[in-house]
Amino acid sequence: MEEKVEKLFLANSEINSIYNKSNLESKIENCEFDKKEKYKYVDITIFPKSINTLISFAEDEEITEAPATRVYHENKTLIENSSIQDRIVEHFNFQLKGNYRNEGLAKTIHKNELIIYKANDIKEIHLTSASDGVLVWLFLGYIFINEEEKLDFIEKINMGIRAYFREILKIKKNIPKISNLEDIKSIKHKLCPKNKMWFTQWFQKNMVETFQMYKKVI
DSSP states (O other), rough: OOHHHHTTSSOHHHHHHHTTTEEEEEEEEEEETTTTTTEEEEEEEEEEESOOOOOOOOOOOOSSSSOEEEEEEEEEEEESOOTTTTEEEEEEEBBOGGGGSSSSSHHHHHHHHHHHHHHHHHOOEEEEEETHHHHHHHHHTTSOOHHHHHHHHHHHHHHHHHHHHHHHTTSSSSSOOSSSHOOOOGGGGGGGTSSSSHHHHHHHHHOOOOOEEEOOOO
């Protein structure tokens, strides 16, 4: 039965291949189908490989705080064109544990996701991001679905940058102000200081909120 349904969706083997290509291993914990609404829901537990030549990981340790959730839709309204319904995937719950951050894992996994998604004619990725993850996804080409959420994020990140400069960097003057999201790239180096807590880590502890983002698969 599963094989017949999976013809409409990504097969579990293809999902697992995303992480195998990233020098990781994965296991599908939950897999649910809704044939009427035409979607497939999976929870994915991601582990380091036992022998890893890229990064030294502890064996059998999950790299995320919780299983990554993916929902593959056969027909869902596109953000780019609300008059069209097509294949999209929703991403939830991808938060790397502290010791797996800043190693380029999110970027590598995302690159492999795009390859698989494009091959399966998925048009968009719809993402629910934690506040600290927004910066990562922005640098990977995601944009806010809602303009009001974007403006709210810019306001909150300005508040965060001011507090971070004062508390962590001990800088109280000439603190940069973000007018638009492109400005973040110009101060990225200041948000990732050596031998100090990075801004994303500080932001995670001080701001608990989620934002809706998306990216066109090209």
